[in-house]
Amino acid sequence: MLFEQSRPTIRTHLVFCVWVLICLLCSVGVLSAQDETPTAEEVAAEVTGAETDDSAKDVQIADEVQVEPVNSDEKIEKRLTEIMRATGWFTDPEVKVDRGVAFLSGTVDTKAHREWAEATAIKTSDVVAVVNRLSVAEPPLWNFAPAIASLKQLGREATGVLPLVIVGIAVTVLFYMLAIAGARMTRWLSRNRIDSALLRQVVGNVVGVLIFIIGIYIALRVSGLTRLAVTVLGGTGLVGLALGFAFRDIAENYLASILLSLNHPFRVGDLIEVEGAKGFVRKVTTRGTVLNTLEGNQIQMPNSTVYKGKIINYTATPLSRQDFAIGIGFEDSIAEAQEIVMEVLTEHVGVVSDPAPIAIVESLGSATVNLRVYYWFDQTSHSPLKVSSSVIRLVKQRLTDAEITMPDEARELVFPQGVPVQLMERSSNENEGSLAGLGAVNGTLNGRAKNKQETKPAREPETSVGEGDLKPEQDDVLRATEDDETVDDEANLIA
Structure with a gap:
């Protein structure tokens, strides 16, 4: 902003103001000299x-x-x-x-x-x-005498108004310093009355600009340019109106940033989604809102789009609900499957007990009975992706241990009553060979079933190496994008 710049920028603005004032004074002096020079x-x-x-x-x-x-x-x-x-x-x-x-x-x-x-x-x-x-006498085609005379007259006029110019510059510099001090003092006095940092900055800038305009008016009056001073004050409103039309989008984003800082629809670090863009809030400036996606990319959205769009704040409340689907076989017990799922959810560290999780029958498929599982978790301390992975993995393992089938309706056919086998009449030798073969097959199957019953499956851990510690990704994303220098160009307007 105008009064929050670095020292080189302040000096640049000051030199520019002094240059404009000198040009105005010299031009007015020349005009008055031309008006007063006798023919x-x-x-x-x-x-x-x-x-x-x-x-x-x-x-x-x-x-x-x-x-x-x-x-x-x-x-x-x-x-x-x-x-x-x-x-x-x-x-x-x-x-x-x-x-x-x-x-x-x-x-x-x-x-x-x-x-x-x-x-x-x-x-x-x-x-x-x-x-x-x-x-x-006819004047020569290349006669520089009038130009030289005009330059001499301009030099005399400039020398005459030089004291007034010096006084005007001194007054301008003085009021520029007063404007900076007034803006800072206004922000300091309003820090306990106005919570929004952006609103405090705007109020301070308004006070500073008013002080500086008054200083310009006094400087012009001291320099003898009363008519020009009145013109400057009268044209301030017109210039503001013209700039408003020319920079309508910039003004709209600026006003939207003020409203966002007052309404607080989100804070820094919140996971939000606006107009299809999803990410963690990194900063809100006077120009736009900076988001860091879960992939580590940066999104800068205009504040007007954020303010007028639909905002989904995933971290506005600590609790969030997740769900997933399970398909079990028709011959399996639905109540037993629900009980196993509820045991997993009740024992899991990432699932809260209030609100309680539920496992309901959603639909009947072509080869499965589809269950839908809902559970709540604390997203301030757990990641939705990691908790979902851990819960689904544990539920699958428990259902497998309970010999509840989860067939693939696209590739697997289940015969609950078995497949009938009819033996054809053959010679005694062939029958004996067939019976011997069937006996061998039955022995192999019985041996595998016995080994399966004797070998108990290993219990799945609550967290795996791939899932990590179930903590949310917010810290990881913000830490991965903390070296982004474009985010630090302007002060953050929200906390």
């Missing part, structure tokens, strides 16, 4: 005391015509010629006077100086009329 016509008017007019005629009338002139024509010619040469504005000036009528000829640099010469001649004593034959 050549005005200079001529001040010198001669006469008003200039673009439609001035070559012949002017004297204010008073004396009947008996005091000065001779030669004196008037000499005096006017000396005046025109002294100015340096004329090239080869020539003045002829005949009975008080002055004829001006030659070349002059500007039109204003031409009119000035005419006005000066008519004001000369004993001159009754002026015939202005002065021609204005």
Whole structure:
């Protein structure tokens, strides 16, 4: 945010503000200088005391015509010629006077100086009329004199406003520091009244921005730019409205982050699912929500999508229910199978007794009776994947030990009453051989059955090497992704 940046960023912002202020002051100074710089016509008017007019005629009338002139024509010619040469504005000036009528000829640099010469001649004593034959010199195509003059004028104006600029910069820097201090003080005072870190940050930034805007206004007023200061304050609302339309998505995500920090739909470390994305909450910033999936990948979702979407929080409550299906044979006892399953669930360390687990008959398949088993476990201390693996493994082993079949309805056919065998009549030798063969087969089968009854199956452990300690994967996922540098760029807004 504006007042939570590092020191190099603060210096960059400060230099940028100073540069903008200097440009504004210089531009306004140049404009005022151009408005106040008198034109050549005005200079001529001040010198001669006469008003200039673009439609001035070559012949002017004297204010008073004396009947008996005091000065001779030669004196008037000499005096006017000396005046025109002294100015340096004329090239080869020539003045002829005949009975008080002055004829001006030659070349002059500007039109204003031409009119000035005419006005000066008519004001000369004993001159009754002026015939202005002065021609204005054509300006060169590459004339840098006006540009140089403008630069000099700009330099003089800039030098004149330099003290005001220095004072304005000092005021700006002072209020920038006050804005930072005010923002920090506001966050510190609201730490016990506002629980949301993001809301405290927003309130502090608002206070800091207001202080800084006031400082800019005072700096402009001190610099003599009152009109510009009023324009800045008046345009603040318009600029905010324009930025709101331009950065609508960014503003929407920012507001959504504030609402998320206030409503607390989840916390850091919770396993949530939003719009098909499932993972542990790592951080919520002003731009988006960062999730770490069970595969160790990172998902960054816009806060607006999270706030408006359907959020499934798997760790909002400590207890969670799992289920799995079992298919037993038609000839097996359903009640016995249910009892065995309930014994496994009651003895398992990861299954809680309240709410109690249940094992119900779900459906009748083509070759099996399908049972559905439900149980509850504490997900804050146990992993759903590991507990499910352990429970299913133990149930399968107990059912096998109890000689309850779990046939595959797709590949196995069960004959509960056995398969009838009919012996064909043969010769005595063949019958004796067949009976001997059947006796051998029966002996082998009886031996295997006897060995099976004598060999007791090993009891399955409650946890295996593959399942580990049944602890949840939250710590493993967060530890595996703790080196992600992109997550640490911005402060976390939720706890």
